[in-house]
Amino acid sequence: MRIDSHSSVGAAVGTDAWNRESARRVATDSGTTTGESDAADLSFGSVRVQRLTATICGLPDVRQEKIAMLEQMVREGSYRDTSEATAEALMQRMTAGED
Secondary structure (H helix, E strand, O other): OOOOOOOHHHHHOOOHHHHHHHHHHHHHHOOOOOOOOOOOOOOHHHHHHHHHHHHHHHOOOOOHHHHHHHHHHHHHOOOOOOHHHHHHHHHHHHHOOOO
16 A cells, blocks of 8 residues: 555645535535535424424423322332232333234
C-alpha cells in the first residue's frame, strides 16, 4: 500500500477545509447545488407519532395510586400475598401476547 504524502486529502484530514470540501462533494454527487437547502416534509402520521411520544414521555414511570394503596395496606398489616400468587402473576405477565 502506498501513501502519497502530497495528497491534499492526507494533508487536510480533520480540518475545516477538508470537511467543507467533503460536504460539497456529497452535495454535488447527490444532485443538489450549494445554494439549495434541505427540507423535510412530515406526514400527518409522523407528527402524530411525535405527539404520542411526547405524551408518553410525560407519563410517570410508576403508578403512584397503586403504590400508595399498597403502602397503606402494608402499614395496616392487611397486605397478604403468597409466593404462588406472585409467581402466577409474573408468569402471566411474561407470557402475555404469546398466543
